[in-house]
Amino acid sequence: MVATLKDVAARAGVSVKTVSNVVNGYSFVTEDNRRRVQEAIDLLGYVPNIGARNLRKGRTGFLTLAVPELANPYFAELCGLVMNAAAEHDWTVLIEQTGGVRERELTVINAAHRSLVDAIILSPIGLQPTDLAEAAPGTPLVLLGERALSAPVHHVAIDNVAAASAATRHLLDLGHRRIAALGDQPGPHGTAALRLRGYQSALQAAGLSVDPALIVPAAAYSRAEGTAAMRRLLSLADPPDAVFCFNDMLAVGALSAARDRGLRVPEDVAVVGFDGVDEGNYSAPRLTTIAPDKAAIAEAAVGLVRAALQDGAGQPQDVVTPFTLITRESTRSFAH
Amino acid sequence: MVATLKDVAARAGVSVKTVSNVVNGYSFVTEDNRRRVQEAIDLLGYVPNIGARNLRKGRTGFLTLAVPELANPYFAELCGLVMNAAAEHDWTVLIEQTGGVRERELTVINAAHRSLVDAIILSPIGLQPTDLAEAAPGTPLVLLGERALSAPVHHVAIDNVAAASAATRHLLDLGHRRIAALGDQPGPHGTAALRLRGYQSALQAAGLSVDPALIVPAAAYSRAEGTAAMRRLLSLADPPDAVFCFNDMLAVGALSAARDRGLRVPEDVAVVGFDGVDEGNYSAPRLTTIAPDKAAIAEAAVGLVRAALQDGAGQPQDVVTPFTLITRESTRSFAH
DNA sequence: GAGAATCGTTACAACGTTGTACCTTGAACT
DNA sequence: AGTTCAAGGTACAACGTTGTAACGATTCTC
Numbered sequence: 137m138v139a140t141l142k143d144v145a146a147r148a149g150v151s152v153k154t155v156s157n158v159v160n161g162y163s164f165v166t167e168d169n170r171r172r173v174q175e176a177i178d179l180l181g182y183v184p185n186i187g188a189r190n191l192r193k194g195r196t197g198f199l200t201l202a203v204p205e206l207a208n209p210y211f212a213e214l215c216g217l218v219m220n221a222a223a224e225h226d227w228t229v230l231i232e233q234t235g236g237v238r239e240r241e242l243t244v245i246n247a248a249h250r251s252l253v254d255a256i257i258l259s260p261i262g263l264q265p266t267d268l269a270e271a272a273p274g275t276p277l278v279l280l281g282e283r284a285l286s287a288p289v290h291h292v293a294i295d296n297v298a299a300a301s302a303a304t305r306h307l308l309d310l311g312h313r314r315i316a317a318l319g320d321q322p323g324p325h326g327t328a329a330l331r332l333r334g335y336q337s338a339l340q341a342a343g344l345s346v347d348p349a350l351i352v353p354a355a356a357y358s359r360a361e362g363t364a365a366m367r368r369l370l371s372l373a374d375p376p377d378a379v380f381c382f383n384d385m386l387a388v389g390a391l392s393a394a395r396d397r398g399l400r401v402p403e404d405v406a407v408v409g410f411d412g413v414d415e416g417n418y419s420a421p422r423l424t425t426i427a428p429d430k431a432a433i434a435e436a437a438v439g440l441v442r443a444a445l446q447d448g449a450g451q452p453q454d455v456v457t458p459f460t461l462i463t464r465e466s467t468r469s470f471a472h
Numbered sequence: 473m474v475a476t477l478k479d480v481a482a483r484a485g486v487s488v489k490t491v492s493n494v495v496n497g498y499s500f501v502t503e504d505n506r507r508r509v510q511e512a513i514d515l516l517g518y519v520p521n522i523g524a525r526n527l528r529k530g531r532t533g534f535l536t537l538a539v540p541e542l543a544n545p546y547f548a549e550l551c552g553l554v555m556n557a558a559a560e561h562d563w564t565v566l567i568e569q570t571g572g573v574r575e576r577e578l579t580v581i582n583a584a585h586r587s588l589v590d591a592i593i594l595s596p597i598g599l600q601p602t603d604l605a606e607a608a609p610g611t612p613l614v615l616l617g618e619r620a621l622s623a624p625v626h627h628v629a630i631d632n633v634a635a636a637s638a639a640t641r642h643l644l645d646l647g648h649r650r651i652a653a654l655g656d657q658p659g660p661h662g663t664a665a666l667r668l669r670g671y672q673s674a675l676q677a678a679g680l681s682v683d684p685a686l687i688v689p690a691a692a693y694s695r696a697e698g699t700a701a702m703r704r705l706l707s708l709a710d711p712p713d714a715v716f717c718f719n720d721m722l723a724v725g726a727l728s729a730a731r732d733r734g735l736r737v738p739e740d741v742a743v744v745g746f747d748g749v750d751e752g753n754y755s756a757p758r759l760t761t762i763a764p765d766k767a768a769i770a771e772a773a774v775g776l777v778r779a780a781l782q783d784g785a786g787q788p789q790d791v792v793t794p795f796t797l798i799t800r801e802s803t804r805s806f807a808h
Numbered sequence: 809g810a811g812a813a814t815c816g817t818t819a820c821a822a823c824g825t826t827g828t829a830c831c832t833t834g835a836a837c838t
Numbered sequence: 839a840g841t842t843c844a845a846g847g848t849a850c851a852a853c854g855t856t857g858t859a860a861c862g863a864t865t866c867t868c
Contacts, residue, residue, distance in 0.1 A: 183608075
């Protein structure tokens, strides 16, 4: 059905290898042959069989990019950027959704499509440090946004502690004293733990104590969870005057909950998010947020993959990418 | 480096084919051999080479899903659902971004990774009806959300005209008379044309004339374009009292523009969106929208692929999936 | 003008897998 | 005892591609 090199060769009256040489731009082919082969290719609509090529060459031209969920715009945006960065080096990206479930993350790093991809980029959530021993040897692995694992693996991330601290300090600078942290999650190794640490250190640096009642968990980093968690905060006897949300989805949900209670943001309660998604620039009020340089993360991840494939297994790199605090209406107009 | 069937066979003391039989659960293998092979597999960490298997079997287990942009949550949500639906039938989805550019859509349908995928699901934007002649023969093609092409290709979509008409009628029922359409795009075959037709027919059915000044274009279906277009509308000498946006991103942008002008939604101007993305449930005010049943679209698309691969090239199917009008605050509290 | 160097092309093997055909073994029938 | 039969296993070829080695043809060198 589909044309192969053999078909093209037969039509052009040359050997299979000569066609292959034309396709790959190799070595020396007479102008005459090159033209005849090209005509045959166009005529038959020949397209190389990538699987066969991979089989022969060893390199596949594919990368796995595993994220918790595409429905989260942070990851959707990130996927798009990684795809672009990868395309610059002729890689195609195979996106997987893990749902943040440890078991599926394990599948990604130790087996799934191993023979089909040159490397794996994973944004882990449920993964435990010891799990990395299961990683497929020989396939470079780059972890995104997760530093606490601190295992000998390539990492790309912002400084989560510093970023969370900056967000909290921003609220402190505006005069807020009863600042909540929304989005805590179990486990000492997750992103939540790092952001919580940054939050706590900023409070302590300001001479404030940390009130456990103001640290609320979120089962998932979704808008719905943000709303639910914010409702709990607003129902406290002594509710917060500001909330640092561990991601923008939670923050959007929190804004919605505040609005439902008839509270003004930022006058009654200020809100800071984390992720810098486009959506936050259109919420009401517009969302102050920590914006990681997503393009830099994508570039760095692909760069690490390239380096790992060239040099073999060198020292695991730890790339720290920049972030900025974008102040918008959800905190800005507060006057103390 | 990576273990192959041969390595496993050597270790287990059986032939390569017997190992293959164990891996695939085929035919008759003694319990003893099966156990020994399994042990060798576990020990060596054997994983089948998918490329080689594809080469041998013809079927690849991959689908291409090409969407304009992952950053648009409608497509991000849709991708997630298609991936889930595909996973039920052991397919892995290869996501491509076309940017809505005709040339890249053409690449998708006629060449890219053709040999690597069993079928192609495309959400077209720039594609012209005649372009479908370029589609790779032998690889089933399913188009999403696009009916006007009306070529002999599988289609899955809601009834865009009816949906747009329902949205407009909703505004009419609420008493609005000066209703704008936001998001027009050139070309007689695009989604925009269908939604515009539905808008017009609803107006005419109500005995109203269509004011061309109230039909504003949008270069892209993004929040930023929605804001820009809404500004133009609000600057008219005789501005609209309601706006039907051709997608939710435009609507979110429009809400932002209205807010910047100090207008109340829906009291001063009502807004309806299209896509039913989660974000619209958290905007201020919450967005009334046409919500296509995205899960149904995903299921239908994968179902069509399955049918096409089983029956060969049968009659192209035209699947119409349901939608609902979700009324929320951006229109609801209007009293006329 | 004989040998060497270069260009252009080709046959062959191999990548890892599975379908086909065949072989072996033992048991169940006449 | 001879025949049939099925289960269990194997060897081989093939999928489409490219690297290697080798070959024929031309040109260059002294």
